[in-house]
Amino acid sequence: MTGRIVGWLILAAGVVGFAGQARAAHCGACGYPTRVVVAREQCCVPEVRYRVCYQEVWEDHTRVCYRPVFQTVMRECAYTTCRPVYEQHMRQCCVTVRKPVWEEYDVLQRYTVRKPVYEQCMREQRYCTYRCVTEPYQVPYRYTSYRPEYTQHVRCEQYVTYRPVEQSYQVPFTYTTYKPVYEQHVRNFCYTTYRPVVQEYQVPFRYCTYKPVQQTCYRTQSYCTYRPVVTAYQVPQTYCTYKSIQETHYRTCSYVTYKPVVTTYQEPVRYCSYRPVYEQHTCQVPVTCYQVVPEIRQRVCKTYSLEPVVTQHVVKVCSGHWEQRQEYVPGPIVTRYMCAAVRPVFDPCTCSCYGCPTAMVAQCFQCPGRMVCRKVWCPQEEYRTVQRCCYVRREHYHCENYTVCRKVPYTVMREQCYTTCRMVREEHCQMVTRQKCCYVPETHCQQVPYTVCRYVKEQHTCYQTCYRCQYVAEQH
Numbered sequence: 001m002t003g004r005i006v007g008w009l010i011l012a013a014g015v016v017g018f019a020g021q022a023r024a025a026h027c028g029a030c031g032y033p034t035r036v037v038v039a040r041e042q043c044c045v046p047e048v049r050y051r052v053c054y055q056e057v058w059e060d061h062t063r064v065c066y067r068p069v070f071q072t073v074m075r076e077c078a079y080t081t082c083r084p085v086y087e088q089h090m091r092q093c094c095v096t097v098r099k100p101v102w103e104e105y106d107v108l109q110r111y112t113v114r115k116p117v118y119e120q121c122m123r124e125q126r127y128c129t130y131r132c133v134t135e136p137y138q139v140p141y142r143y144t145s146y147r148p149e150y151t152q153h154v155r156c157e158q159y160v161t162y163r164p165v166e167q168s169y170q171v172p173f174t175y176t177t178y179k180p181v182y183e184q185h186v187r188n189f190c191y192t193t194y195r196p197v198v199q200e201y202q203v204p205f206r207y208c209t210y211k212p213v214q215q216t217c218y219r220t221q222s223y224c225t226y227r228p229v230v231t232a233y234q235v236p237q238t239y240c241t242y243k244s245i246q247e248t249h250y251r252t253c254s255y256v257t258y259k260p261v262v263t264t265y266q267e268p269v270r271y272c273s274y275r276p277v278y279e280q281h282t283c284q285v286p287v288t289c290y291q292v293v294p295e296i297r298q299r300v301c302k303t304y305s306l307e308p309v310v311t312q313h314v315v316k317v318c319s320g321h322w323e324q325r326q327e328y329v330p331g332p333i334v335t336r337y338m339c340a341a342v343r344p345v346f347d348p349c350t351c352s353c354y355g356c357p358t359a360m361v362a363q364c365f366q367c368p369g370r371m372v373c374r375k376v377w378c379p380q381e382e383y384r385t386v387q388r389c390c391y392v393r394r395e396h397y398h399c400e401n402y403t404v405c406r407k408v409p410y411t412v413m414r415e416q417c418y419t420t421c422r423m424v425r426e427e428h429c430q431m432v433t434r435q436k437c438c439y440v441p442e443t444h445c446q447q448v449p450y451t452v453c454r455y456v457k458e459q460h461t462c463y464q465t466c467y468r469c470q471y472v473a474e475q476h
Helices: 002-019 025-031
Strands: 224-329 333-347 352-366 370-475
Touching: none
Parallel strands: none
Antiparallel strands: 224 370, 333 352
């Protein structure tokens, strides 16, 4: 194979030396003589040339992109609201009440309590725990996140506020303080509440959007293209391939396993318990009792009475009467137009003469008046005697007997039973079954197959069709 390649190279060198002026550009196609029909180079084997092939390689480039970031800013908006303000007034009202008066005193009472006393003891107890051994490793974890993009819009929104309107009115308030006999009256107390009434209405909301409108335009552009003219020829190409041969082999792999062995055994556990023992006892306890003793006492009571007192005084009263009077009302002034001069005109159709006014004069005339009747108020003053009755309060005193109950204490001895509790200690022994785990190692052998790949070299020869391309200019 190597000798064949050397022979081809010697033959190509001889052809190149014989040609002389032939050039190698475009495989010698440009160096052919124009006047010779059959050239010497056409009988030779074409020269083996190498061509450059391009392979697409993807590269990652980093570029900086900008996006608008909106920031929400709060601004202060002042508005005025009205709220009702209530004022509270107090009036004095005297009421007589009775309240009990308690007297406190201490009584000595003895009692016995028992409290448990705990003693803390320690005992040894063995147990088995398992410790967790953690080995970190990394796992690729892909996740998708969503980033919010905020778009700010502004719209005009109307709202309704309620303004309180206060209206003052008078309410009659009747009360009586003539005698100490109380009568209950009921009056109507009107008050005003505000109930919110919500009314729905629609507000037109205008907004502007942009719609893309595409228009097709045409323009004339001159350009020059090159039409390729392809000529095909074959070139021998030798290449080498490798054939893979797989072979299977076995190897011995030893590993150790641990088998758990559980052993059961018993262990004595001693503990102490307390048992309560209850006992009944009796004792004499002093008890204080109270006896109610009534007593009659006197007190001075004060009462009030109202006496009417009549007084007279003179009051000035403004009065009057209506009088009917007649008045003359003149009539309105009216403008009239009158003819100042008349010119005679002959009519040939009727063979008669008639007067034709030549100028108009405006004159003002007053219409006759009329009598109008109207009422007139004539005031006058009078003095009248008015009687006024008022009540004067007078005080009265009298004695009144009332009964007071007083409690008198006395002591009585009573028997009282109580229970006492004492704790009795008891010791116990219990056999507890426990298990002990130990691991026993075991050795194992295993045949592990593995594959070996070997490559065998093979030579191949093929003919590759090459294309010679020439470009012809065309104007468009």
